[in-house]
Amino acid sequence: MTLELTHCTYRYRRGRKPVLQDFDYALPDGLSILLGPNGAGKSTLLKLAASVTKPQRGSVQLDGIPAGSRQYRQDVAWMPQDITPMPGLTAREYVAYIGWLKGMSRPDAWKRARQALAQVDLADRMNERSDRLSGGQLRRVGVAGALVHGARVLLLDEPTAGLDPYQRRVFRDMLAGLTGDIRVLLSTHDVADLAEEADHVTVVHDGRIIHHGDTGSFLALTPPGTVEGRAAEGAYTALLRNNGARA
Amino acid sequence: MRWWIGARRAGFTVPLALAAFLLPLLAVQNIRVALPSLIGSPQIALTLFVPVPLVACLMHLLESRVPAPEDSGVRPVARYDAALVTAVAVAALCCALLVAALGGTQEAAAAGRNVLFLTGLLLLGHTVFGPSAVMVPVAWLVLVVGIGFRGNVPRWWTVVPQSAHDVPAAVVSLLVFAAGLTALIFAPRKAP
Numbered sequence: 184m185t186l187e188l189t190h191c192t193y194r195y196r197r198g199r200k201p202v203l204q205d206f207d208y209a210l211p212d213g214l215s216i217l218l219g220p221n222g223a224g225k226s227t228l229l230k231l232a233a234s235v236t237k238p239q240r241g242s243v244q245l246d247g248i249p250a251g252s253r254q255y256r257q258d259v260a261w262m263p264q265d266i267t268p269m270p271g272l273t274a275r276e277y278v279a280y281i282g283w284l285k286g287m288s289r290p291d292a293w294k295r296a297r298q299a300l301a302q303v304d305l306a307d308r309m310n311e312r313s314d315r316l317s318g319g320q321l322r323r324v325g326v327a328g329a330l331v332h333g334a335r336v337l338l339l340d341e342p343t344a345g346l347d348p349y350q351r352r353v354f355r356d357m358l359a360g361l362t363g364d365i366r367v368l369l370s371t372h373d374v375a376d377l378a379e380e381a382d383h384v385t386v387v388h389d390g391r392i393i394h395h396g397d398t399g400s401f402l403a404l405t406p407p408g409t410v411e412g413r414a415a416e417g418a419y420t421a422l423l424r425n426n427g428a429r430a
Numbered sequence: 431m432r433w434w435i436g437a438r439r440a441g442f443t444v445p446l447a448l449a450a451f452l453l454p455l456l457a458v459q460n461i462r463v464a465l466p467s468l469i470g471s472p473q474i475a476l477t478l479f480v481p482v483p484l485v486a487c488l489m490h491l492l493e494s495r496v497p498a499p500e501d502s503g504v505r506p507v508a509r510y511d512a513a514l515v516t517a518v519a520v521a522a523l524c525c526a527l528l529v530a531a532l533g534g535t536q537e538a539a540a541a542g543r544n545v546l547f548l549t550g551l552l553l554l555g556h557t558v559f560g561p562s563a564v565m566v567p568v569a570w571l572v573l574v575v576g577i578g579f580r581g582n583v584p585r586w587w588t589v590v591p592q593s594a595h596d597v598p599a600a601v602v603s604l605l606v607f608a609a610g611l612t613a614l615i616f617a618p619r620k621a622p
Binding site: 233234235236253256257259260261262263266267269270271272276277279280281283284285286289328 | 432433434436437438439441442494495496497498499500501502503504505507618
């Protein structure tokens with residue numbers, strides 16, 4: 184299974200500098216994290232992969248299925264940075280609604296919503312109105328929504344942003360519990376927390392990839408003398424400095 | 431479908447929208463006031479402004495959504511939205527025609543027609559301005575009051591103050607409404 188972006192160019196407005204230009208990327212197995220400073224193009228990459236927006240040039244495919252097709256949309260789940268609470272829906276209805284939107288029948292979506300919420304440890308809150316959940320719980324509802332329809336690829340955009348340390352721990356445990364051949368691409372600023380748990384690390388800067396490889400090769404970039412426990416941060420900072428990033 | 435209705439909060443917003451249209455319509459259908467204008471001081475029927483709360487409710491309906499899954503899903507949610515907007519607008523039009531038939535005022539019937547026109551403007555504006563498009567129908571009304579009259583006679587392009595029997599105004603209203611629905615269905619909404 185391969186999700187590939189090939190020669191993708193995307194700009195938000197005509198005449199503006201492209202956020203991504205002639206961009207190539209293939210999503211590896213397991214958990215991959217996407218690092219990069221603000222404005223590097225991480226969210227744009229995820230939106231292209233989620234097929235909510237189209238590249239002006241290039242193509243996005245999953246096993247040869249073009250982005251935007253029904254099959255592609257059923258196979259790929261996307262959780263954006265902001266999860267919108269819905270006062271009119273409970274957590275279970277919210278997740279079931281996402282399943283229904285992805286093409287599931289109503290009874291299937293309803294049944295699977297319960298299982299997906301249990302998977303993210305929210306079974307006891309499934310009848311709670313979604314606007315009464317905490318930020319961390321709402322993000323887990325978002326992940327349950329991404330899991331409910333059996334997608335093969337999960338795209339998570341900064342899922343730990345704004346979470347306290349305990350909620351981040353719960354989220355990481357939940358992520359570690361994802362099994363099967365689901366591929367996960369997770370964009371984050373949370374380098375220290377997540378880089379060492381990922382299988383692959385990609386670093387994007389100024390619309391291009393400056394590192395793409397397994398976690399070992401990323402951590403090998405850590406400069407000597409880095410404080411213990413800060414290896415991932417050290418490697419990330421060194422990479423950005425070597426590529427002309429300024430504070 | 432039930433969850434889509436829940437997400438839109440249609441069970442609450444649709445009755446509110448219709449009430450917010452019908453009650454002021456009943457209250458002001460016979461009232462004309464002189465409003466400050468750049469050209470003169472025309473006598474304007476207050477029913478001109480009656481569709482505004484309804485149009486604001488429609489915007490609230492359209493914005494009560496779960497953007498990411500709706501934009502990346504396979505259900506034609508935009509078509510459901512278009513059907514919902516049409517149902518509300520047609521219900522408002524029927525209410526207005528009923529009020530006109532019972533009360534005998536042509537202003538009420540014109541207000542029904544104006545719902546179609548202003549909703550069309552809202553939907554067209556929505557593709558460009560997003561939620562701020564609720565100001566587009568308001569801006570149109572301000573423009574009409576400001577420069578849309580010669581004496582007490584509305585200019586041809588104003589649409590909304592034209593009499594209920596004005597055929598061009600009815601045709602333009604229908605066309606703008608249809609264009610708005612088309613934009614709602616086919617124009618991509620802004621990704622979150």
